[in-house]
Amino acid sequence: MNRRHPDRPPRAARWLAAVTVVFFCLPFVGLLWKTPWSRLLDVVTDESGRRALWLSMRTSVLAALLSVVFGVPLAWVLATSRFRGRNLIRALCLISMVLPPVVGGISLLFSLGRTGLIGRWLDDWFGFRFTFSSWGVVVAQVFVAMPFLVLTVEGALRQADTRLAEAARTLGATPWYAFRRVTIPSISGALIAGTVLAWARAFGEFGATITFAGNYPGTTRTLSIETYVALESDPGRSMALSVLMVGISFVVLVTLRDRWLGAERSS
Amino acid sequence: MRGIRVAVLAIVGSSLMAGCGGDNPTTLRVMAASSLTGAFAEVEAAFELAVPDVDVVMITSSSSSLAAQIVDGADVDVFASADEEQFERAADARTFDPPRVFATNSLVIIVPPGNPRDVRTVDDLARDDVLVATASEDVPIRRYTDRLLAMAGVTANFVTFEANVSGIVTKVATGAADAGIVYVSDLVGADVEGVDVPSQLDVVARYPIAAATNSSRAELARRFVDFTMSADGRAILVANGFTAP
Numbered sequence: 024m025n026r027r028h029p030d031r032p033p034r035a036a037r038w039l040a041a042v043t044v045v046f047f048c049l050p051f052v053g054l055l056w057k058t059p060w061s062r063l064l065d066v067v068t069d070e071s072g073r074r075a076l077w078l079s080m081r082t083s084v085l086a087a088l089l090s091v092v093f094g095v096p097l098a099w100v101l102a103t104s105r106f107r108g109r110n111l112i113r114a115l116c117l118i119s120m121v122l123p124p125v126v127g128g129i130s131l132l133f134s135l136g137r138t139g140l141i142g143r144w145l146d147d148w149f150g151f152r153f154t155f156s157s158w159g160v161v162v163a164q165v166f167v168a169m170p171f172l173v174l175t176v177e178g179a180l181r182q183a184d185t186r187l188a189e190a191a192r193t194l195g196a197t198p199w200y201a202f203r204r205v206t207i208p209s210i211s212g213a214l215i216a217g218t219v220l221a222w223a224r225a226f227g228e229f230g231a232t233i234t235f236a237g238n239y240p241g242t243t244r245t246l247s248i249e250t251y252v253a254l255e256s257d258p259g260r261s262m263a264l265s266v267l268m269v270g271i272s273f274v275v276l277v278t279l280r281d282r283w284l285g286a287e288r289s290s
Numbered sequence: 291m292r293g294i295r296v297a298v299l300a301i302v303g304s305s306l307m308a309g310c311g312g313d314n315p316t317t318l319r320v321m322a323a324s325s326l327t328g329a330f331a332e333v334e335a336a337f338e339l340a341v342p343d344v345d346v347v348m349i350t351s352s353s354s355s356l357a358a359q360i361v362d363g364a365d366v367d368v369f370a371s372a373d374e375e376q377f378e379r380a381a382d383a384r385t386f387d388p389p390r391v392f393a394t395n396s397l398v399i400i401v402p403p404g405n406p407r408d409v410r411t412v413d414d415l416a417r418d419d420v421l422v423a424t425a426s427e428d429v430p431i432r433r434y435t436d437r438l439l440a441m442a443g444v445t446a447n448f449v450t451f452e453a454n455v456s457g458i459v460t461k462v463a464t465g466a467a468d469a470g471i472v473y474v475s476d477l478v479g480a481d482v483e484g485v486d487v488p489s490q491l492d493v494v495a496r497y498p499i500a501a502a503t504n505s506s507r508a509e510l511a512r513r514f515v516d517f518t519m520s521a522d523g524r525a526i527l528v529a530n531g532f533t534a535p
Contacts, residue, residue: 138402138465154466155421155449237450237461238426244451251453255354256428258362 054265062263072264074241075249079226082157082245086164087172087222093165094172094221095214099202101173102180120170127166128234135162136235159236160243164225171224172217179213180206219279223272315343318510319365323353323372323430323497324454325395325473329530330370336526337517344510352454353377354428360384367511370499370518372455372473373430377498389498392518393532395473396492397438399485400462407468409485412439415446415469423458423467426451431458434493435471441491475531497532 032040066072101113119127135142135153145151153159183206191201207214229247236243238252246268253261322330327350334346349356349366353376360366360380369386371377377389401409407420415422424446425432432451439446449467452458458470463481473495477484499518501511517523524534 132464132466136464136466233453233457237423237466238452239448239450252426252451255352255358255426258358 083225086225098176124230128231163231175217179210
């Protein structure tokens with residue numbers, strides 16, 4: 024394990040890497056330094072903080088699951104099918120990743136919102152509304168988070184060895200069976216990484232949520248919105264909430280170990 | 291290929307230079323309450339015409355958010371707040387000239403075009419089928435709204451607490467919410483209809499403005515405040531739905 028990597032970067036590259044590490048760590052050092060630690064317990068025990076945390080947990084986990092259910096088939100199609108306009112479809116499905124979340128929120132408002140293209144019928148026929156409901160939060164989160172899963176899984180599927188799945192098919196497996204039992208296990212690392220990334224993005228979602236779903240305690244005020252609201256009235260509380268969010272996301276990302284990133288290890 | 295490379299170099303180069311650009315002409319940083327956005331854009335244009343070599347940078351957000359930024363050390367030359375409380379909060383952290391009330395604003399109920407839920411009175415805001423948008427606790431419009439509702443003895447059916455007045459107007463204009471209470475000045479140019487509030491319930495919002503002292507630009511900042519209070523400034527404010535005291 025201690026053997027030097029054959030492609031060890033030169034000193035200059037390592038220095039630049041160190042600068043980058045400092046760049047990413049410094050903001051958190053600043054946050055941790057300023058945070059009133061005594062208040063950390065308050066924000067997870069007082070009603071408003073607990074409600075926001077619970078809402079964020081529920082919605083982000085659901086958003087991650089929905090991203091898997093709908094994102095894996097999309098990645099499968101994008102990775103294996105050749106059809107005209109595939110690149111356009113891919114770009115459309117991934118664009119929310121780079122779009123300002125507010126733009127996503129506005130688009131959702133005009134499509135699924137109460138007077139939107141589809142939303143008005145949902146309201147008229149079923150009395151169902153995404154706006155100002157937790158479902159709206161989930162939709163906003165799925166919209167911005169799913170591309171992370173699609174991108175990760177599609178990349179892995181493209182690199183996956185197709186011969187095993189072909190062998191399974193010649194032995195009589197249905198396409199679904201071969202995909203589930205042969206292909207998925209071979210890309211499980213990427214699938215987990217994609218799911219965790221999508222969850223993390225959903226957990227931190229702010230702009231699309233407040234624009235599309237609104238901001239109401241218990242139904243749409245997620246932890247990130249709670250943090251933003253507190254910034255104006257009670258900065259100490261806002262910092263404690265920020266530390267909580269950093270902590271949760273950090274713990275989850277640490278569990279995303281490098282072997283899940285699908286890299287070939289040359290040890 | 292060569293063309294692309296040149297273009298990329300040009301973009302990178304100009305962005306580097308923008309990052310290091312100097313303050314020339316003098317930049318005046320004016321923080322103004324969200325409800326002043328339209329009016330102050332016109333005040334800015336008129337002031338820049340009247341005073342050469344000044345670039346007014348307008349920062350608009352909820353007064354509570356602006357006050358929080360000032361408390362946090364944000365660079366500011368003029369602060370125009372939608373209530374006196376948020377101004378005092380900022381003035382505790384940084385020294386300002388004594389504030390002058392340059393505008394007042396009254397409240398109005400807004401509904402989407404066509405008033406789909408037939409909202410006619412303040413009492414209607416309590417109805418189950420009327421979704422009402424307002425702002426978070428510390429935003430001035432929320433305080434004025436709460437005061438009005440308390441006087442009327444109405445518990446409104448709030449469904450969302452937006453970050454500022456513009457958020458309320460957007461939610462109502464897009465029909466996501468059925469009603470909201472905002473300032474009369476917000477009706478100007480917005481795709482909403484107004485429902486008058488009975489005058490005995492109306493709460494008058496008072497807007498203080500002041501120049502920050504202890505800055506090399508304090509004199510210029512005072513000129514901006516004077517300009518806002520001048521006949522020209524008043525005319526702009528009145529045209530935008532405010533009342534000039």
